[in-house]
Amino acid sequence: EAHKIQLAEKIQLDPTPRVQVIGRVMRQAKQKNMLFVRLRDGTGYMQCLLAGDLANTYHAQTLTLESSILIKGQLKAVPSDHDAPMDRELHADYFEIIGKAPGGEDAITNKVQMNGDAQTLLDMRHLALRNEAISSVLYVRQAVEHAFATKYWELDFVKVSPPALVQTQVEGGSTLFEFDYYNEKAYLTQSSQLYLETAIPSFGNVYCIEKSFRAEKSLTRRHLSEYTHIEGELDFITFDDLLTHLEDLMCGVLSIVLAHPRTASMIKKLNPDFTMPERPFKRMKYSDAIQWLNEHDIKNEDDQPHVFGDDIAEAAERKMTDIINKPIFLTHFPTEIKAFYMQKDPQDPRVTESVDCLMPGVGEIIGGSMRMDNYEELMEAYTRNGIPSEPYYWYTDLRRYGTSPHGGYGLGLERFLAWLCKQHTVRDTCLFPRYMGRCKP
Ligand code: 4AD
Ligand code: MG
DSSP: OOEEOOTTOOOOOSSOOEEEEEEEEEEEEEETTEEEEEEEOSSOEEEEEEEGGGGGSHHHHTOOTTOEEEEEEEEEEOOGGGOOGGGEEEEEEEEEEEEOOOOGGGOHHHHOOTTSOHHHHHHTHHHHTTSHHHHHHHHHHHHHHHHHHHHHHHTTOEEOOOOSEESOOSSOGGGOEEEEETTEEEEEOSOSHHHHHHHHHHHSSEEEEEEEEOOOOSOOSSOOSEEEEEEEEEESOOHHHHHHHHHHHHHHHHHHHHTSHHHHHHHHHHOTTOOOOOSSOEEEEHHHHHHHHHHTTOOOTTSSOOOTTOOOOHHHHHHHHHHHOSOEEEEOOBGGGSOTTBOEETTEEEEESEEEEEETTTEEEEEEEEBOOOHHHHHHHHHHTTOOSGGGHHHHHTTTSSOOOEEEEEEEHHHHHHHHTTOSOGGGGSSSOOBTTBOOO
């Protein structure tokens, strides 16, 4: 009987036992009396050789790409010029087709053309996922998620799971997905921040990795309707502590990810020029960024020079990050262009203790701030922003029952990955991206 192994298993080749593998055909090459089949099973790849009578069977002759197949035989070492994964080949003495994939017009290569148009490729994403480059981004994704959990564990952060169905907004009414909740108005959450704030009095520093939802009515390289939001909230800190924590978190996560050989080799392939960011990250105040943009003749959305109070739009932000070409902490944004809950800078009340972390190629990947911790100031902030305070009674209460200087941030996992894996758009970092106009497959 053959011993069942996974394709990536590093078993002794000499003396070689009879083994059995299962996988899908990702490549095949026919020669006289020989059929080379490259299999994939998620753990790795293996070259298999069907020779002689086996190669001439009906099923071998009609084998199609992406068919699932079981093969038994002996593993042999082969010279490296055979281009076989791990320089080994399975010399088959038996095979059976488990699920035959269509050939001809319906062959996967006709359905999914990797250099075809992006929309068709997205319609066919359920099949395109089998592509090596596409799936390697998703492999790195789960490694990154795991690394965040590991780093948070190391830092003694407690993980909580806030709700996705809520009745409060966090980041402005214009991107809320609203729905009917048993005859009451409710929303899909934009951020778990307010709920993380409720948890710090019990647990100290907390984090969550949850979906956030934004009804973004624009099509850009970095906006999704549903994205994975990694959020942290820290109690009894200063703004400077928040920035230091963010550097530590980012570098810690990258170290964990790069210490894992399979993930590191995928990142190397996807983004050959990737280098570990240097600490401390560059820090730049919003007002200095405005000046920097004007010095570099980068205009605002109305094609005018930037003035204090302007939003730094995606295009301008990207130009700036690409020129500076390293991580930037952009800090101290004006109160009017930031969310209601942000703490004002005690030195300059026109601005907030806020930070965006910008990365080359993507721009903003993190948004964070210190939180307004004074009851009266928060009540004024609701009024100023036209937000009815009643639904926020639980958030406001936090300022009444033992308030504290605290702050936190949200990191968009897809944007982090677009940066790390050098992807043109965040759409390529999701299993099935959701954005305006796309909710399938
Ligand atoms: O800057 P944002 O809106 O900040 C918040 O939601 C805070 N309440 C987070 C917090 O302090 N706990 O979003 C945070 C990050 C952005 O920097 C970006 O990486 C990502 O979330 N993000 C999106 N990613 C993909 N598609 C979208 N539509 C996104 N909107 C925000
Ligand atoms: Mg933001």
